[in-house]
Amino acid sequence: VINAGLYIIEPEVMKYIPKDTKYDFSKELFPHLLKLGYPLFGIKLNGVWFDVGTPKELIKAQNHLVKNSKMLPFDLPDGELTPELGYIIGNSTSASPILTTVVCEDSIVGKKSNLVDSLVMSGSKIGDNCKIIESIIGENVTISDSCELFNCVIGDNVTIDKGTILNDQKVSLS
CATH class of the missing domain: 2.160.10.10 (Hexapeptide repeat proteins)
Known part of the structure; x- marks a missing residue:
C-alpha cells in the first residue's frame, strides 16, 4: 500500500506541521495525529502508480x-x-x-x-x-x-x- 496523492486536512491540523523544515506526513504527522485521537481515512485506488521524484x-x-x-x-x-x-x-x-x-x-x-x-x-x-x-x-x-x-x-x-x-x-x- 502506498500513501500518495492528495491529502485533505482540517485547518486546525496545520499547527502540527513545522514551518521551514522537511516534514514527512506519513512518518511524522499521521502517527502524531493518531496519538492525539484524530481520525484518519483513506481510499484504495487500483492501477499503476509511479514515484516520479527522481x-x-x-x-x-x-x-x-x-x-x-x-x-x-x-x-x-x-x-x-x-x-x-x-x-x-x-x-x-x-x-x-x-x-x-x-x-x-x-x-x-x-x-x-x-x-x-x-x-x-x-x-x-x-x-x-x-x-x-x-x-x-x-x-x-x-x-x-x-x-x-x-x-x-x-x-x-x-x-x-x-x-x-x-x-x-x-x-x-x-
Whole structure:
C-alpha cells in the first residue's frame, strides 16, 4: 500500500506541521495525529502508480506509458511511436533512432545520434553523433555535435558545447 496523492486536512491540523523544515506526513504527522485521537481515512485506488521524484523513475514511468499506450484510458499527445518504443511528439523530428525515449514538441535530433531511456523536452536540439543515455534534457536546450551524456539532468535554456562528455551531472544556468 502506498500513501500518495492528495491529502485533505482540517485547518486546525496545520499547527502540527513545522514551518521551514522537511516534514514527512506519513512518518511524522499521521502517527502524531493518531496519538492525539484524530481520525484518519483513506481510499484504495487500483492501477499503476509511479514515484516520479527522481529522473530514473520519471523515465521509467514515461516508458511504461508509451509501451502500454493502447491500454491507457487517455490518448498520448499527437505523435509517432517509433519501432524502438520511443515517442516523437508533434512536429519534432529525429534523423536517428530513439530507443525508449520521448522527444517533446518542437525538438530536433540530429544524425547518427543515440538516445536511450531519456526525455528531451520541448524546443531542444540534439546535434549529430551524440549519445544521450538515461538523461533528461530540459526545454530549449542545445546539445552540440559529438556530445555524450550519461545519467544527466540538463536544465532549461542550457547549451552544451561540442564534444562535451558528462556523467552523473546536473547542469543549469544558475
